[in-house]
Amino acid sequence: MTEYEPVIGLEIHVQLATKTKMFCGCELVFGDPPNTHTCQVCLGMPGTLPVVNAEAIRLGLMIGAAFGGKLAERLVFHRKSYFYPDLPKGYQISQFDEPLVDGGRLGDVGLERVHVEEDAAKLTHAGASGRIGGSTSSVVDYNRGGTPLAEIVTLPEIRSAEQASSWLRLLRETLRQLGVSDVNMEEGSLRCDANISIRPVGDTGLGTKTELKNMNSFRFIEQGINAEVARQISLVRAGERVQQETLHFDPRTGSITSLRSKEGSHDYRYFPEPDMPPVAVPKELLESALASVPELPLERAERFRTELGLHEESARLLAFRRALGDYFEATLAAAGDDADKQQVANWIGNDLVRRLEALRRDDDASDDESSTDPAASKVTPQALAELVALVGAKTINRKAGEQVLDVLVAEGGSPAAIVEDKGLAAVGGADELRPVVQAALDANPDVVEKLRTGNMKPIGAIVGAVMKETKGRADGGEVTRLTREILGL
Amino acid sequence: MTDPTSLSVVEAASALRRGDLSQDELFGAYRERAAADDTNSFTWLADDLQAGLGDRDAAPGTDRPLAGVPLAVKDLFCVTGVPTASASNLLRGYLPPYTATAIARLQDAGATVLGKTNQDEFAMGSSNENSAFGPVLNPWDRTKVPGGSSGGSAAAVAAGLAPAAIGTDTGGSVRQPAALCGVVGLKPTYGSVSRYGMIAFASSLDQAGPITRNVEDAAALFRAMTGPADPNDMTSIGWTGNSPEIDLPTAERLDGVRIGVPTELLGEGIEPGVRASFDAALATAESLGATIVEVALPHARHALSAYYLLAPAEASSNLARFDGVRYGNRADIGQGGLVELYTKTRHDGFGPEVKRRIMLGTYALSSGFYDAYYRRAQQVRTKIVEDFAAVHQEVDLIATPTSPTVAWGLGERTDDPIAMYQADVTTLPQSLAGVPAISIPCGLSDGLPVGLQLSGAAFSEQAILDAAHALELAFAFDGSPARGADSGSVRDGSATASGVAELGAPDPTGKDAA
Amino acid sequence: MIDRDTVLHVATLSRLELRDDEIEPMARELSAVLGHLETIGELDLDGVEPTAHVLVERSALRADEPRPSLPREQALDQAPDASDDGFRVPSPQA
Ligand SMILES: [Mg+2]
Ligand SMILES: [Zn+2]
Numbered sequence A: 001m002t003e004y005e006p007v008i009g010l011e012i013h014v015q016l017a018t019k020t021k022m023f024c025g026c027e028l029v030f031g032d033p034p035n036t037h038t039c040q041v042c043l044g045m046p047g048t049l050p051v052v053n054a055e056a057i058r059l060g061l062m063i064g065a066a067f068g069g070k071l072a073e074r075l076v077f078h079r080k081s082y083f084y085p086d087l088p089k090g091y092q093i094s095q096f097d098e099p100l101v102d103g104g105r106l107g108d109v110g111l112e113r114v115h116v117e118e119d120a121a122k123l124t125h126a127g128a129s130g131r132i133g134g135s136t137s138s139v140v141d142y143n144r145g146g147t148p149l150a151e152i153v154t155l156p157e158i159r160s161a162e163q164a165s166s167w168l169r170l171l172r173e174t175l176r177q178l179g180v181s182d183v184n185m186e187e188g189s190l191r192c193d194a195n196i197s198i199r200p201v202g203d204t205g206l207g208t209k210t211e212l213k214n215m216n217s218f219r220f221i222e223q224g225i226n227a228e229v230a231r232q233i234s235l236v237r238a239g240e241r242v243q244q245e246t247l248h249f250d251p252r253t254g255s256i257t258s259l260r261s262k263e264g265s266h267d268y269r270y271f272p273e274p275d276m277p278p279v280a281v282p283k284e285l286l287e288s289a290l291a292s293v294p295e296l297p298l299e300r301a302e303r304f305r306t307e308l309g310l311h312e313e314s315a316r317l318l319a320f321r322r323a324l325g326d327y328f329e330a331t332l333a334a335a336g337d338d339a340d341k342q343q344v345a346n347w348i349g350n351d352l353v354r355r356l357e358a359l360r361r362d363d364d365a366s367d368d369e370s371s372t373d374p375a376a377s378k379v380t381p382q383a384l385a386e387l388v389a390l391v392g393a394k395t396i397n398r399k400a401g402e403q404v405l406d407v408l409v410a411e412g413g414s415p416a417a418i419v420e421d422k423g424l425a426a427v428g429g430a431d432e433l434r435p436v437v438q439a440a441l442d443a444n445p446d447v448v449e450k451l452r453t454g455n456m457k458p459i460g461a462i463v464g465a466v467m468k469e470t471k472g473r474a475d476g477g478e479v480t481r482l483t484r485e486i487l488g489l
Numbered sequence B: 001m002t003d004p005t006s007l008s009v010v011e012a013a014s015a016l017r018r019g020d021l022s023q024d025e026l027f028g029a030y031r032e033r034a035a036a037d038d039t040n041s042f043t044w045l046a047d048d049l050q051a052g053l054g055d056r057d058a059a060p061g062t063d064r065p066l067a068g069v070p071l072a073v074k075d076l077f078c079v080t081g082v083p084t085a086s087a088s089n090l091l092r093g094y095l096p097p098y099t100a101t102a103i104a105r106l107q108d109a110g111a112t113v114l115g116k117t118n119q120d121e122f123a124m125g126s127s128n129e130n131s132a133f134g135p136v137l138n139p140w141d142r143t144k145v146p147g148g149s150s151g152g153s154a155a156a157v158a159a160g161l162a163p164a165a166i167g168t169d170t171g172g173s174v175r176q177p178a179a180l181c182g183v184v185g186l187k188p189t190y191g192s193v194s195r196y197g198m199i200a201f202a203s204s205l206d207q208a209g210p211i212t213r214n215v216e217d218a219a220a221l222f223r224a225m226t227g228p229a230d231p232n233d234m235t236s237i238g239w240t241g242n243s244p245e246i247d248l249p250t251a252e253r254l255d256g257v258r259i260g261v262p263t264e265l266l267g268e269g270i271e272p273g274v275r276a277s278f279d280a281a282l283a284t285a286e287s288l289g290a291t292i293v294e295v296a297l298p299h300a301r302h303a304l305s306a307y308y309l310l311a312p313a314e315a316s317s318n319l320a321r322f323d324g325v326r327y328g329n330r331a332d333i334g335q336g337g338l339v340e341l342y343t344k345t346r347h348d349g350f351g352p353e354v355k356r357r358i359m360l361g362t363y364a365l366s367s368g369f370y371d372a373y374y375r376r377a378q379q380v381r382t383k384i385v386e387d388f389a390a391v392h393q394e395v396d397l398i399a400t401p402t403s404p405t406v407a408w409g410l411g412e413r414t415d416d417p418i419a420m421y422q423a424d425v426t427t428l429p430q431s432l433a434g435v436p437a438i439s440i441p442c443g444l445s446d447g448l449p450v451g452l453q454l455s456g457a458a459f460s461e462q463a464i465l466d467a468a469h470a471l472e473l474a475f476a477f478d479g480s481p482a483r484g485a486d487s488g489s490v491r492d493g494s495a496t497a498s499g500v501a502e503l504g505a506p507d508p509t510g511k512d513a514a
Numbered sequence C: 001m002i003d004r005d006t007v008l009h010v011a012t013l014s015r016l017e018l019r020d021d022e023i024e025p026m027a028r029e030l031s032a033v034l035g036h037l038e039t040i041g042e043l044d045l046d047g048v049e050p051t052a053h054v055l056v057e058r059s060a061l062r063a064d065e066p067r068p069s070l071p072r073e074q075a076l077d078q079a080p081d082a083s084d085d086g087f088r089v090p091s092p093q094a
Helices: A054-067 A161-178 A218-237 A283-291 A297-308 A312-320 A322-335 A341-363 A381-392 A398-411 A415-422 A430-443 A445-452 A459-470 A476-487 B009-018 B023-035 B101-108 B151-158 B175-181 B215-225 B272-287 B300-321 B338-349 B352-365 B371-394 B417-422 B428-433 B461-475 B493-502 C004-014 C020-042 C072-076
Strands: A004-015 A078-081 A091-094 A109-118 A122-125 A137-141 A148-154 A190-200 A210-215 A246-250 A255-258 B042-045 B070-074 B112-117 B164-169 B184-187 B207-212 B258-262 B291-295 B397-401 B437-445 B448-456 C087-090
Touching: A004 A161, A004 A218, A054 A109, A054 A148, A054 A161, A054 A283, A078 B300, A091 A109, A161 A190, A161 A218, A161 A297, A161 A322, A190 A218, A210 A218, A218 A246, A218 A255, A297 A312, A297 A322, A312 A322, A312 A341, A322 A341, A322 A381, A341 A381, A341 A398, A381 A398, A381 A415, A398 A415, A430 A445, A430 A459, A430 A476, A445 A459, A445 A476, A459 A476, B009 B023, B009 B215, B023 B042, B023 B070, B023 B112, B042 B151, B070 B151, B101 B112, B101 B164, B101 B215, B112 B151, B151 B164, B151 B175, B151 B207, B164 B175, B164 B184, B164 B215, B175 B184, B175 B437, B175 B448, B184 B215, B184 B461, B207 B215, B215 B437, B215 B461, B258 B272, B258 B371, B272 B291, B272 B397, B272 B437, B272 B448, B272 B461, B291 B371, B300 B352, B300 B371, B300 B417, B300 B428, B300 C020, B338 C087, B352 B371, B352 C004, B352 C020, B371 B428, B371 C020, B397 B461, B417 C020, B437 B461, B448 B461, C004 C020
Parallel strands: A210 A246, B070 B112, B070 B164, B258 B291, B258 B397
Antiparallel strands: A004 A148, A004 A190, A078 A091, A109 A148, A122 A137, A137 C087, A190 A210, A246 A255, B042 B112, B164 B207, B184 B207, B184 B437, B397 B448, B437 B448
16 A cells, blocks of 8 residues: 655744734734724724834844845735735735745754734624624624734645644744744744645655644644544545645544635735835844844754753753753853753753742642743752752762752752751761761671672662661762772772 | 905915904805805815814914815815715715824814815716716816816816815826816825825825815925825825925926927827817917927827726725725625625625726736736836836926816716726826826816826926916916806706706715714 | 626625626626727737836834724724624624
């Protein structure tokens, strides 16, 4: 039987983080009462005209610069025509043959283009009370209408649902770190459509594609793509053909339905927006966009790996969560050049993050990532650097270090003071520990017998006894060393 | 004391400044004339001076050179709280929440809105017969059309119902009705006057302009309408002429002025009487010192085709917003759904010419036809722009008759769209090129006014106004027959008056629009 | 040239209802007008750039500064069918 592979391209609409709409001065505020942020322009009232928001263009250029795409020198907008109540003018002002950004790449996926456009309004069903004369009605809220969008279109280079969702995570984090969007899928500030086709493995052509609309979580994206790929494969195996159409995935039932409009065929009649002459991209705007692009996750991970010698996994973790990466670098700065960078990464990436997440769960607060931002916790980078140094110098053992971290997370303060206060200092120097080890050996002659034969397995009993005696403040390695020394092994 | 309605804009403004005349007196005199109008020029009249000023102050001052001057404003200009329908049933009763920049600038200069004037629906037409408020009658002969689409504006000025009016010109809609009504009409350079608040017909062509009794008034109003670029309109670049501001014209001679006459626009279709007036006008220009030369605009004869593809294409898109959702009138759709909401609202709301142009424009933009129609028309536009640029290397101004004919009979061309479209053949090339042009009355043919069109390079309004002023003095055209409703030219007043009533003409003084 | 089906298709795209007795006249008029406009088909326009706008490139972008929106009552005030907080339309799903 012929094997098929999926060919997937993504189209992502991102709401840009401007203060005002794309073509008018209405303020953008999520969640306000319907139709409280509208004006004659975004309601498409007769005689009104669009005026482009410079900040939307700057943010679009930042996206293009981050992806290494070719940035347009002039802005040319087109009208895309269709009738729907969420579109107040009967057309969307978008870009067509001259997008703001041409080409580019992020990670393992190439980009076709990035263009800017205006968002549609929101249509909500009025519910039972909204029934007029027996037919149901909907209510339009134009608050969202006219929000600036960047539409990011990938090349059809994605080969699996899993690749699609992990790339999308990378995209989301990259956009978040760029600061161009809130990238909140639940609130709709990042929305993803997928163009999906299949082809026999080994073929290089493209099959007929379908467009799967508006999947609002990473999980649904994976499920939706997998369901659509399976549907296409079974169609083709049954000798049928894939129809080019727009589809909707229902995550509750796992089913795919056609959105084909009953209002007739689509013909968007793109033509140059006659209310806007071509606009030269102002030089200052371009320079400001280029200067605003920070180090992005992939670059940072690479630097952490090659320059600081972190393991791949630590490097990605710290680079892909900007707050962690920033905290990590602040801790390194406090720790000085001799610090064990991988150890610092471990303490932040594992111990600290786990504690902050537990704290958030206890609070039952939002799942907003800023609540696990270590910079917002009671643990200062200086304190963490000090803690890592204490453990490194064996002043305290790792276990005691974890106890210190518990206190730091709960109350803040200085690790040295906590060690002092709680008496956590390692029973360190050989002078202090030797009599305790000696006592343990004396109390366990059978163990000593075995050790003398070279069988080191039972050493645990000695370590355990010493730990018990020192209330866990001894260093296990040091106990072993002293045992060998005393027994002359 | 003289009748205040006999004064021009500039004369009235100075009489008001001197205190020889009060603002209320002037407003009242025009209000009374306009209320008694039998040409169906108005769709709404302001009750008093303040109603037309909004919240502005009309006290005379150096920054308010038009203080107290009442203006007739084409219905498609949005004015806060004032019925604005662009003469469409779909918008009848619509009250905008804002005022068009061009009108706001006139108000800032102290002018007040006397009333809104009738027009072709959404500015689509050359005879003012495509109006939901019924046709406008030509004050020179009430059996004739006034031209369009700013027909009400031109007729109101010709009939002395307002000292001046503001119209819009997409393919000739200020110049052609001015010509047919024997008044002055200026279409400015595209981009010199803000389009914000003008209900759009064809965005890349629409431009607001004054319709006045004389050239000096046209300059005074244009000066107030233009100025710095409007931040609400990306196609507005404001006044960028050689001088910081337009001066009132005083020229009496045309020495050194080179005037080109494009043979392509003087072929068949120009009525002999119009041609005779035009030739006489050229002779006058020569006698004032101008040099007349033949010039070539080889693509001008294709302007009509390009225009009637481009303008409907833009219009089909501009009029997509009229859907009965946010404003305007929704058809009764019973149990119907979204599709019926759109199709019935637009069926009932738009008149036949508007529908025809929406269909034509949609077709020209639709998949498979874009390249053959829309894109090709844009390429022709490029050639026309180049033609004008080349000609202005040689000459300062281009002269043509404004309209190939004088005013024709009401109903004469309504069944023949092509004959109607031909009326714009001499004004369309300038529109496509975006250059300024004026029409001034230069004589009569069969007792009806003939217009002379003078156009120039972009932002050459001052030169156009100066030349027009010198010619106006020499022509000494008598616009007075147009004044009295009792003039002998009212041949069939009773018949047309009842015709208007049948077509649902509003009572502009009443609250019809509410 | 423009047949009945084309007229109906374009009317659908334009969201214009045409009654039965309006279709044929529309087809006839559009055909006549287009026939007249077809003279531009004769021109040799190879390589000629289209002109969408006579204005030259310029910068007229807007600073990202909020301006007051309309009060909701005023936004809804001209709507043929408004609810308390929005513009009512027949449901697309109906
Ligand atoms: Mg899009
Ligand atoms: Zn707005």
